[in-house]
Amino acid sequence: MRRFRLAMAQINTTVGDLEGNTSKIMHYIDEAKALGADLVSFPELAITGYPPEDLLFKPQFISDNLHKLDEIVAHAKDISAVVGFVDRQGDIHNAAAVIHDGRLVGIYHKCYLPNYGVFDEDRYFQAGSDGPVFVINGVKIGVNICEDIWHAAGPMVAQRDAGAEVIVNINSSPYHQGKKAFREKMIATRASDNGLIISYTNLVGGQDELVFDGNSMVFNQRGELITQGSQFQEELIVVDLDAEDVFRYRLHDPRLRKERGHVRLGEMEAKVIMVSERGPRTSRPPLPERRPIIYGFPGEVYAALVLGTRDYVSKNGFKKVLIGLSGGIDSTIVAVIAADALGPENVVGVSMPSRYSSEGSITDAQILAKGLGIRLLTIPIEEAFKASLHTLSEAFKGAEPNVAEENLQARIRANIIMSLSNKFGWLVLTTGNKSEMATGYCTLFGDMAGGFAVIKDVPKTLVYKLAQYRNTLKPKDVIPRSVIEKEPTAELKPNQRDVDTLPPYPVLDPILKAYVEEDRNFEQIVDMGFDEETVKRVILMVDRNEYKRRQSPPGIKITQRAFGRDRRLPIVNRYWGF
């Protein structure tokens, strides 16, 4: 037995909060030490928060982060730690500090810099090419960062050949639906392919459009999951590993048996660095029982939205939020998410009925507010609508009614809601879903007006699933059945229904997924079994409404590809592929 007690501090950092992040790191170093851990690992760029984006261009920001690292090093007595920070050696690097007993014993530079999807790391960092292995308390540990482990021939291979038994991989990996299974499969494969233990420490928390889901994991040399952290929750996960077991396992595999010490593989170099000659500790406190919180679908989407909302609101310094409640499913689910994220006492709803609002819409908003325990204001828009129509009557003389009169109502509501926001300091949550954002079925400066678009990346059909899921939680059935069952309508003119403008959502959503998230073209989507005219219409709606999305508030990414940093299309664009 060569036991090694590893702690993974899955913490919720805040971008730019060097002071706060450092305090939190020190706190968890103390916690891990109290639990007898040999080493505690923190997420990628834990000191700065992730992603710091163009803060990285400020030289003082880099210096300040280096000073914080010094403080952490000095603090980490009698334990080892792996801490993500920004290193500066000529250029800057996405780096991991390896700390042992108050000393900085090594620095690892991330070798593979993601520059796709939401990531722009080539914009900032130089890549590293060394993969050192640290001998700590008798165990050989290879450190690397996030993307490095996604590459089968990455630094881990050199580290393995240099004798690494345990890989400490630190991450800031954002959530999207299905990513958990994808990550597990990848890490299991890397662990069993290389015959070593992999610990995967992930960030948790919301940052602008991203939510990091935590769910740190450890896989053994057989590719078996031996522990994991909760999803969407800060947590210290401590686990006992047996390095001797790895050593013995590898003796039986001729490919893995050789241990070469200093290794060169192409441009990659792995050195073995002796950090502590001491063997494993002999006595340690017992580990507390843990039961990680792991969600199913659609529970994990719901949890992502709750955490993303809570962090965006609180990290921006707000306490209360304001939501326009139409009685429809979208504003209802946003209100429920907000109440779950912030407490019902911090959520204010405002009902703004018009001449076209149905009785049902008004009462559904009231029933929801009551069931949820949130405050509800009612401010009818008729007077302002009439005055605005009169104001415009001269200019509109002779023109047919069109979308202008519909949008005017949405924009009067925006004025009311933003006035309340400016008066009382409440952050406005908007309620548009991904199907609307994709097709432009929303009013710019109207229902799109606000600070944070909670369900911006949630297709309408998934909104219904979330509502049904939420009704199974406590307080149960908080979403009135009538809200789930009524036909979708914007109620901006008499007898208006979404299907007058859009294909039915069960048709629309798969077309949107294929076009927006999977880059399928017109022919391929038609081949999936959809009507040609419908597909053309949807593609044109998506392309022509890029300008609206460019002015949308940020919202939480929960799919493979969200609108925002994840999808960068020109506004001026004459291509649609048919």
Next chain:
Amino acid sequence: MRRFRLAMAQINTTVGDLEGNTSKIMHYIDEAKALGADLVSFPELAITGYPPEDLLFKPQFISDNLHKLDEIVAHAKDISAVVGFVDRQGDIHNAAAVIHDGRLVGIYHKCYLPNYGVFDEDRYFQAGSDGPVFVINGVKIGVNICEDIWHAAGPMVAQRDAGAEVIVNINSSPYHQGKKAFREKMIATRASDNGLIISYTNLVGGQDELVFDGNSMVFNQRGELITQGSQFQEELIVVDLDAEDVFRYRLHDPRLRKERGHVRLGEMEAKVIMVSERGPRTSRPPLPERRPIIYGFPGEVYAALVLGTRDYVSKNGFKKVLIGLSGGIDSTIVAVIAADALGPENVVGVSMPSRYSSEGSITDAQILAKGLGIRLLTIPIEEAFKASLHTLSEAFKGAEPNVAEENLQARIRANIIMSLSNKFGWLVLTTGNKSEMATGYCTLFGDMAGGFAVIKDVPKTLVYKLAQYRNTLKPKDVIPRSVIEKEPTAELKPNQRDVDTLPPYPVLDPILKAYVEEDRNFEQIVDMGFDEETVKRVILMVDRNEYKRRQSPPGIKITQRAFGRDRRLPIVNRYWGF
């Protein structure tokens, strides 16, 4: 004499308009041929337009662009051409096709991919490592692309050693103030350092937030400018070069004398490819006289704004624009730019006076509209303002007046202006300047509401310079003196002045430039001679208003660093460096 007639087609492409761009390329091939050119060069990614952004993730888009290249190749009989396109060989490349007499004789792959500022080329392209030299009509020509030439040790060095006498460098280089001089110095240095002729063909036209300024250039082996294209205007520039002169010049420089044919320099390889054995043509038509249009400062900024506005409006399929005219300098300059870009008959102004509007503001808007020859609507906001205040009176009971009542007026104006837009199909131009965008001295969903923010990147002090400059052009003095001389005010409450909230603009603007464009920190800006409290206040205003900028319409980049793709800061951000 080994004369070579080179044509540079500085064309205005449209992103995604494969058909239109291809027709334009063919048209200029014909023009160049009629003028007896040996070779005609087109901008970087001329077939797709630049930058195509995530259109590059659509496989069909790449295939369609390759089909267009085939058409161009077949069309280019009896001439050579260098045409920017997207190549697909496994991965995709930012590429230049070298065409001769109806055949594709070579493909160059861009070696240096910019991934900074507004550029994300690592997101899309693989880098090349070959720098072939083509022997065309007796002259050795090295082809490379944009960024390649900014690197002193780039592919051009291998091409030079392989014997290149002329470099055809194709570009899509966006404009910012001062870039012309910067480019000239760089190209002159590269030309004289390597003892060869460099032709620099640039794109012209507006694309979303970027304006490409054309101003293609040719420098000789002594680093002397021998011809240039106009700024901000499509043009075919034709020039006669003497390759023999380059050859003789290099014989006298021992470093440049050696001509090695096939060259390897590190990872870079340069081969010589014989394209045509024919010598230079002996008779050619005389070249037409040309007088390139080159602007001084601030004329070039003004021209950039005019072209950027014209292209954004027309490439998005709009004909007319609508502008809220307050009588202030910002909305005035935007109206004048719009009239210069689109013709006064396509510009509609709307004056929306309130109880706080001064008589002078109203008459200044009228004088401007008359002088400019644009239509002016007058729609007072009092009725809608009163109705909105009454609507909110219950909710606001007991609260002190604050910014809510001010913003409400701006948002009522937004509703009027967007209603006119929706009713008549006019694109709304917003009128906020960079000083306002930086400090958040503007109303989200109010004066920020619209489709295109013309002077978003123009600091207030520069707005004044542009107004003075414009008054020297015809029709002269179109901007009333009182507009230039009055004190800046938002007129949203009695006796309001900008200086009640902001430092005076001559103090504010240099602080903003230092902080936003130059990444200077608090201490460095104080060291420039500014008051500590003022600097702190400005930095906090900039950082706290990121959320507003994220929802701004796009606008034209004219400085070193614009808000938008160029500057990517998190909204949730607790760092300000003091």
